[in-house]
Amino acid sequence: MATTSRWCSRDCGPRCPLDPLPPLGPGLVVGMSLLEVEGLHASAGTREIVRGVDLRVGGGEVHVVMGPNGSGKSTLAHALMGRPGTTVTSGSIRIDGTELVGLPAWRRARAGLFLALQQPIEVPGVLVEAALAEALADAGAAEVPRRLRDEAAAIGFDERFLRRPLNVDLSGGERKRNEVVQLGVLRPKFAVLDEIDSGLDVDAVRAVAQRIELATSEWGLGVVAVTHFHRLLRELRADRVSVLIEGRIVASGGPELAEELERTGYRAYGVDEGAA
Numbered sequence: 001m002a003t004t005s006r007w008c009s010r011d012c013g014p015r016c017p018l019d020p021l022p023p024l025g026p027g028l029v030v031g032m033s034l035l036e037v038e039g040l041h042a043s044a045g046t047r048e049i050v051r052g053v054d055l056r057v058g059g060g061e062v063h064v065v066m067g068p069n070g071s072g073k074s075t076l077a078h079a080l081m082g083r084p085g086t087t088v089t090s091g092s093i094r095i096d097g098t099e100l101v102g103l104p105a106w107r108r109a110r111a112g113l114f115l116a117l118q119q120p121i122e123v124p125g126v127l128v129e130a131a132l133a134e135a136l137a138d139a140g141a142a143e144v145p146r147r148l149r150d151e152a153a154a155i156g157f158d159e160r161f162l163r164r165p166l167n168v169d170l171s172g173g174e175r176k177r178n179e180v181v182q183l184g185v186l187r188p189k190f191a192v193l194d195e196i197d198s199g200l201d202v203d204a205v206r207a208v209a210q211r212i213e214l215a216t217s218e219w220g221l222g223v224v225a226v227t228h229f230h231r232l233l234r235e236l237r238a239d240r241v242s243v244l245i246e247g248r249i250v251a252s253g254g255p256e257l258a259e260e261l262e263r264t265g266y267r268a269y270g271v272d273e274g275a276a
């Protein structure tokens with residue numbers, strides 16, 4: 001699989017002197033970035049789960065992916081970020097022309113990609129502030145404490161949780177908000193949000209959706225949002241909605257497609273949800 005030669009060939013980690021970080025936002029120009037996914041196939045365990053996915057998301061755009069349980073949405077998200085255990089078997093993932101397939105997750109992050117996991121993991125012993133300061137070393141680490149407070153306030157995330165090791169002893173909904181706080185501090189070009197609304201009450205969904213929508217204009221964040229629920233899309237304006245079934249995008253449309261799916265489910269696509 002092709003990898004870019006722009007990167008240092010040693011895997012020396014985020015402090016690699018040959019990989020200068022891009023300046024911290026808001027230096028990006030809205031609409032100038034492009035995430036391109038072409039012919040992506042990926043397997044988890046021994047099975048091929050993602051079976052030929054194409055996506056094109058510009059800076060400032062929101063692309064929603066919906067689909068029944070088990071259709072491969074999370075595996076697609078993991079393949080994009082390079083989560084260990086998920087293997088891309090063919091296809092391409094590019095941000096502004098930089099090929100991400102074959103790169104470790106931290107390099108994809110440096111290229112501008114962010115993933116909010118469906119089930120964020122606990123990282124005992126690592127404070128969120130320390131993790132973000134490390135990620136932003138040489139590019140605004142001194143700003144991290146203030147930004148953390150601002151981002152937490154924006155979505156009603158209790159500041160106390162910022163002093164805990166990452167996600168340790170947080171509820172499912174608190175972890176989701178913690179992901180959004182980190183997104184706001186890191187200001188990536190593109191965010192893949194895997195069911196960011198699950199486990200959140202109505203008010204929290206609204207706050208999170210508003211924060212992400214603001215980010216699309218504030219620094220031109222492009223979003224790939226996996227969700228089951230149209231309620232996220234009341235505040236987060238979808239530019240495009242795609243239906244993923246058995247690892248393939250079988251339909252795409254505008255925001256009206258999300259409303260239709262919420263009403264009718266996936267029966268029109270041959271899915272027997274009673275059996276799922």
Ligand SMILES: Nc1ncnc2c1ncn2[C@@H]1O[C@H](COP(=O)(O)OP(=O)(O)O)[C@@H](O)[C@H]1O
Nearest residue numbers: 044045046049068069070071072073074075076
């Ligand atoms: N590590 C794995 N090993 C084997 N099968 C997996 C693994 N991860 C996911 N799967 C399977 O892949 C399919 C898609 O899972 P997933 O991507 O989590 O779907 P979704 O997020 O759409 O609910 C499911 O059948 C799931 O059991």
Ligand SMILES: [Mg+2]
Nearest residue numbers: 073074075118
């Ligand atoms: Mg999932």
